[in-house]
Amino acid sequence: MSNDIEFEPVIGLEVHAQLSTKTKLFCGCSTAFGAPPNTNVCEVCTGMPGVLPVLNAQAVELAVRAGLGLHCTVHERSQWSRKNYFYPDLPKGYQISQYDKPICTGGKLDIEVDGQTMTVGITRIHMEEDAGKNVHDDLVAGARSYVDFNRSSVPLIEIVSEPDIRSSAQAAAYMKAMRQLLRYLGVCDGNMEEGSLRCDANVSVRPKGTEKFGTRAEIKNINSFRFVQQAIDYEIERQSELIRAGGKVVQETRLWDSQAKSTRSMRSKEEAHDYRYFPEPDLPDLVLRDGFVAEVGKRLPELPSDKLTRYTSKLGLSPYDAKILTEDAEVAAFFDAALATHKNTKSIANWVINEVLRELKGNSVESLKFKGDAIGELVKLIDDSTISGKIAKDVLVELMAHGGSPRAIVDSKGWVQVTDTGAIEPIVDQVLAANAESVEKYKAGKTNVIGFLVGLVMKESKGKANPAMVNELLKKKMGG
């Protein structure tokens, strides 16, 4: 093959999302992250002889929710299958999964890349249990490893995309949109560091302009947006180089090594693809009762794309502001709560975006000592002239440090705006006397100097004077 041939990648992603349940898929053990090894385990999730799995109702609800959010067909009847393989982290010697009759099929997810919207097809969503964790700790285990089964049987959904993705940037955008949606739906917390959301990427390349797919490699172990992009870029380059040099891509499982920034073959998985699936004898088919899917549909929260449309078309926010506010489910809920307290959309949007989010410096709004309604209350205090915008910023500093209610803070600090002319006048007189030069300029027609004078009065009153009133008084006294 010639050296200057251009290749086009064909990418499909398999996203594994941990369902936000309190307990595991088939037993009542806690799913809490960070417990000491093997303390969230029982007979069922360690695969002791004679135990039987009992399905978690909430896991089913969350899987259906994901299916509806991704516009899938949710099947009233789906089936559990055994996926058989041997690995130390798999206590039963099989994983209970879904195979040829998954709970959801045929959906889509819209993503945005470089300002362009594109649709990625969803092939299927199936439910499955997670495996345990092999721990390699030389200090504890020396030349051996040990297994922690806390994760064993934690409920997951695997969301398989169509091979619709054509660049690493699109893949990263897909991951981001998927995480956003799942967090909105309350299906998955999206915590990639804790392994709640991870993905495998199927990557192949083909000469640009051709139809036939190339041989694909499956890259495992991708747990950040950056790694999705890096791993796929590396793999596209590796496969393209290989073909240019006259070689052939072999179908294999490769592991992304984030330290070496490369993928490498996982020999252990070579023949493991023969999983000998068969229907799980210990679990009957999953049959959703009549009307269940419709009920879940009614409980579905507003989706990110719908929220974005509502913010721009109904609330009149700019697309830029709407995008910032809807990016994260918690931020959007925070904004909605603020707006429910006081209906000044533009002002509240500004306060949330320019003040609250900036102060947060990337931390979650859930870490705040106050909720959205406090910002609604704060803007209301400005709007009814109880405080000035400047004092409002001081109130926010108080809120960030100690929480509480803006009204109570204003009252206890004595920050209520002074609207009493008698109290403001002496300060105005004092400022005019000390700035004769500015007064002259004003009288000579340079009226914009009034801003400077208002600023001085505000400073002198420690921000408590009503700026409009100060403006008025200054004009009157300077004969404007």
Next chain:
Amino acid sequence: MSKEAPIDRAAVLHVAKLARLTVSDAEADALTRDMQSILAYVKKLDELDVAKVPATSHAVHLETLLRPDEPRPCMPLEKVIANSPERIGDGFGVPKIIE
């Protein structure tokens, strides 16, 4: 296993390998014969028209049973680890597998 490819010795050895079973040559021959005869027996079903019969996944009909998402006490660590052939730290010791 499709109609065209009845089980052969290679298939028996492959499945044995996947199941981590060691089979001797004699056992492999015997298993191939047994499995062939079992499959030939079941193949009689091909004579029936089952196009309209849904595939059976379970011999006994059972309703879907669901459990509320409420945590229950787990097993005490000592009891869990008692089932480990080799305790390492608070985990189950296994050969080191590094990919």
